[in-house]
Amino acid sequence: MTTRLVGQKVPRVEDQRFLRGGGKYVDDVLVGATTLHAAVLRSPHAHARVVEIDVEDVLDVEGVHLVWTYEDLADAAVMPATMAEPLPLLIPHPALTHGRTQYALAKDEVNYVGEAVAFVVASDRYVAEDALARIRVTYDFLPPVVGVDAARAATNLVHDDVPGNVGARLEQTVGDAPAAIAAAPHRLALDLTVERSACMPLEGRGTVARWDPDSGRLTMWTSTQTASGVRAAVAVKLGLDLGQVDVLTPDTGGGFGVKINHPWPEELLVPMAAKVLGRPVKFTEDRREHFISSAHERGQVQHVEVGFDDDGRLLGLDVEFWHDHGAYTPYGLIVPIITSTQLLGPYKPGAYRVVFESLYTNTVMVTPYRGAGRPQGVYAMERTMDAIAAYLGKDRTEVRAVNFIQPDEFPYDHQMVFQDGRPLVYDSGDYPQSLEKIKALVGWDEFTAVRDAARAEGRTVGIGLACYVEGTGVGPYEGAHVHVETSGKVKVATGLTTQGQGHATVFAQLVADELGCRFEDVEVVTGDTRRMPYSVGTFASRAAVMSGSAIHLAAKRAKEKALRIAADALEADEGDLEIVDGIVSVRGAPGSSISLGTVAVLSNPLRYAFDEASKAATQFTVGDPGRPPVAEDDEPGLEGKDFYSPERSTFASGMHAVIVETDPETCEIRILKYAVVHDCGHLLNPMIVEGQVHGGVAQGIGGALYERMEYDESGQLLNASFMDFLMPYVTEVPDGIDIDHLETPSPLNPLGIKGAGEAGVIPSAAVFASAIEDAEGFPITAMPISPSDLFALRQQHAAGASGAPDPSRPSDPSDQEDR
Amino acid sequence: MKPAPVAYARPTSLTEALELLAGTPDAKVLAGGQSLVPLLNMRLAAPTLLVDINRLPGLDHVMAAPDGVHVGALARHSAVLADAAARRTQPLLADALSHVAHATIRNRGTTVGSIVHADAAAEMPAVLAVLDGHVEVASVRGRRRIEARDLVVGPLQSSLEHDEVALEACFPALDARAGTAFTEISRRQGDYALCGVAAVVMLDEDGAVASARCGYLAVHETPAVVDLPALVGARGPLGDDVVTAASDLALGVLDVEGDIHGTAAYRRHLVRVLTARALRTAYDDAATRTTTRTTAPTPTTGGTA
Incomplete structure (x- = not known):
């Protein structure tokens, strides 16, 4: 008998090709003189009416084959009527009462810097960009809405017909959380924020299309996470039969979520142009375009109220959060629904109420990014666990342990609706064992001595822990x-x-x-x-x-x-x-x-x-x-x-712990140890699972300590390049990540497996906030955190130690009048 | 991210290069291209002509001479960094170069190019300034020497005329009884600094500070050099009062602005922290060198600065 390969660290067959430069990406398809190249004119303004677009100067540029604006998309002589309609709202939801999507090219109004306004096809990308510079657009400026606070204030509206900038409001309740909290022996309230980041695959978006007039067929290569989805969308929008469209994905240089949204404007404009021109057309997104015209995620403001007993056991949890979904909602409410359900993690919340508002802003739209709303949910819950432990003077692991769903309680029904519209029922897991493993792996019980020894040397160190449960393998x-x-x-x-x-x-x-x-x-x-x-x-x-x-x-x-x-x-x-x-x-x-x-x-x-x-x-x-x-x-x-086709999702889980050192002078934050316990059921290839964890942790470090989308008040993205958007280098990631696995098989599939792709990034904001709070001795309520932010917090707490109450510190909600 | 149309010339003689520059007022010199090419690609710069000087002969030298390290216009950062004689002659050069971006960028980027790019956040202009170095430039009108203090006149603005090309930078040799230090804080390894300090401390024959100065990057609109007379006479280990006086002096000169990577308050704080670190390290370096020198039978030059 040969050895079974499942469960073995089988080397990746892809690596030789990738490492030797043999990967073939969308830009490598149809290389040659017959292929034409597209470029997109993008709005330089966050909010404006488009008064006039003058393309006159482009028409006689040598090498330009085509210029389109919305007017051309609405030209029934050239286009199917569907091209003039807004892009699809892919995942409608009854609570999304005011869903809006953009047009392939802006009609009348632009709602974020980067929105597609005009489309040029030329002999090469250089000429295409030269042509863009000759298009003159007259804008009538409108006041931009940037950030959750401005969206909530609703002094200005992103869309005239969306009152309060509220795209959706969704509430789910299990029991009577406000009553449970009111009756609880102890109560706390927390106000938390998480900033925007983005997927940032090294290969941006890209699409190549070839129309074959002899067979009447369209072949399209696109850098996507759903070939079948793009195929269906393109067929509908271009007025073709599904059987006329083939979509292929060559090698794809990363997705991390952003490429699940579809169709992008270019995924319609490129094949349409190929059909009209009878020549292959290629669009390869550049990095600046990716920053301002793909998608972001993570930005939320959260308010948590919790009631608990003397052991830290949750009796009632009431969460309200405001989700910044940017200018449009093509992907529906997936991200905030995941936040509101996966916030629960491995815990029994007692009574639970969660309500979110999904808000419009004049910024790049928000669609799922690896973790997809879970990092924010885990952050809210784990910050709460830490606050309870601090309040009761208990070890943070003890408070978590008393709230765990126990191994004999599976399947565990949270009595909520998950993102796939199915019941939120955990299939299997063993959280107490996971906690024991992570404590051993990171040296939790020995850390007090480590911290004391470090402090004696004038060093500041802290340890953090965060737990998560992740619904994977969605149908x-x-x-x-x-x-x-x-x-x-x-x-x-x-x-x-x-x-x-x-x-x-x-x-x-x-x-x-x-x-x-x-x-x-x-x-x-x-x-x-x-x-x-x-x-x-x-x-x-x-x-x-x-x-x-x-x-x-x-x-x-x-x-x-x-x-x-x-x-x-x-x-x-x-x-x-x-x-x-x-x-x-x-x-x-x-x-x-x-x-x-x-x-x-x-x-x-x-x-x-x-x-x-x-x-x-x-x-x-x-x-x-x-x-x-x-x-x-x-x-x-x-x-x-x-x-x-499974009955429902399978729920993977894990716990991360990190030890950080914060420089007492420069406020730099250094990672001394990072430990991961991960349970994705049976491991098909432990090396690949560990690779996924490593990559996720690296991405999570970016999200927790380095990356944020720096929008100014006018809606300009100030750091739309890899020079200023600080994706971590290998030098910012620890040399080693300690990993231990737990295998609680899923009963829902024949292999007993659960998903592993996103896990590494999910608890990052939570675990770093926990560790930095431990090191510094004051609450961390906003992530990511930079040395400059930490400096400001130290100043504030040094000044506040003798002064006014600190608004960022957890407080008893009964003291608050403003809820 | 494709550059606007631009003519390209790759002259093989300096005369030819200078004539091209003289004939095209908005021409740009291309050497390593590590700053210019991104600017072109983002269409933030659109010269009509690029004069690629990479084929000019005799400009890629790194020469350690008694008066200092002479770095030719085509010498790459990595070549300067790897040059042992240059490191011995002026240790501050290699100390600072190790902070310049990443190996791939240092392999292509030129030290002289970085200097005349005149970025106040870059390491090399500040190092040249704190050392009182200079740059040799040429044009069809002849050659001239620009002192470091006169080189950077504003953000990304050097005092080179449009028809001039920098041929060489000269970093003066480390004085006897002097010590140096370079320290910076950046968000990620290889990023532009949030604050950087290059310090030069000279001791008198008794081991007290004879002179001290710091060069600052990223905390002023130009590379700033601050002389620190308050340190004269101080002895190691330098006390908190001494280094605080030094950073007070520096902060009196520097116009520190914040940006998305760090507030002005944080950067001012870093000026204090890094000034102290750099001065202490430079003092210790000077003390160690002096001690080493006195134990070895090396003649001293007598007078101090």
């Missing part, structure tokens, strides 16, 4: 197709896309194990609608759970067929057969065997012999001569196809 479904070719090579296709996760490795592991073929013989294709048209996409840590399960099931079907045919050919009983390294043989009779390639030949009763495999097949006889060559209940080919 509705994914599918897979496994095809054994006559060469014995196994071609696997699944519809969701890949942004560097190592799908080609993990999915091949699953197929090799289930089918019994060689790992090297498996080739995985993702995100190609020609190969698997039915698919949803890569988001919500769902690829392994959804496509992994589907691939496992499809491989199983292929194996069943292989065994049936082989049993016939070898005149043996199916139950006596085994498949090892691509050879089907009778157990205990090594001479009696047949390769999967030969079985594939036999599965397809052709008239012609092409190759050695088909000649080899001639020595076997299969099928019943009295029946048709392809039986009524059969089909030719050695293939397996199946779909996996």
